Amino acid sequence: MTIQEGEKNYAEYLYNKLQKSSLLYEEVEYSHSLFRKLISRQYMENGRSSTKEKVLEQLLDIAEQIDTSSIEGALSSVFVYHQVAEESLYDLLELIRFFVDLKLYPDRIQHKPSEGMKLSALIGEIKSSINFMNKEDLIKYADLVNQNRNSFAHDLLKKDSVEAIKKDLDRFMKHFKKMYEALDGTEEYLYGARESLLEGIKQFNKWSDEFHDKHISLLTVILEDNDITHLSEEEFEAETNAS
Secondary structure, three states, rough: OOOOOOOOOHHHHHHHHHHHHOOOOOHHHHHHHHHHHHHHHHOHHHHHHOOOOHHHHHHHHHHHHOOOOHHHHHHHHHHHHHHHHHHHHHHHHHHHHHHHHHHHOOOOOOOOOOOOHHHHHHHHHHHHOOOOOHHHHHHHHHHHHHHHHHHHHHOOOHHHOHHHHHHHHHHHHHHHHHHHHHHOOOOOOOOOOHHHHHHHHHHHHOOOHHHHHHHHHHHHHHHHOOOOOOOOHHHHHHHHHHO
């Protein structure tokens, strides 16, 4: 019984055995998706499937180059930064949900679909979720970013000068900066909400064998119940080291 290319760990080997025997079902797929995400660290980036790769960096570059001395520039700046805030909180919500899924496993909750959520909905989901570093400040300033963007757009025709619009833009940017500091930290305090969650997941992976053991047990029990011949974990490691 040889180990095939791509079976880099015992769980992947067992999963492939189940796949070849048409024994995969939803619980197995869910468990293995968590396992793959955890060991590959794919939880580091959680952009929407409809969003192009590295969109946040691109949007920030665009926003920083906008000339805000005109009404058009100020308006464009607000809308681009608002989109950055929305994409950032989407990423954070997916990170929170992944941590929750790991902690609850093998129990499972059904999360609301998040792909099409706007900033206000993302804020609501994060507010009702687990606690993490800077959560209160993050929600406070994200709310203000969203409120100021809406008032900026709706009250634009009420402004009688570029200076008045600039004041609104400055207020919006103050809230945006505070939101991003809560999210990613500052030069003085490098630890923000995102990093605290990432650290929690890394520690979970490093110090807890519980998730790994439960996942392996799920796969092996199905194989044994269906009389599918497979290597033990010790045999797998011995064969891997010999190859």
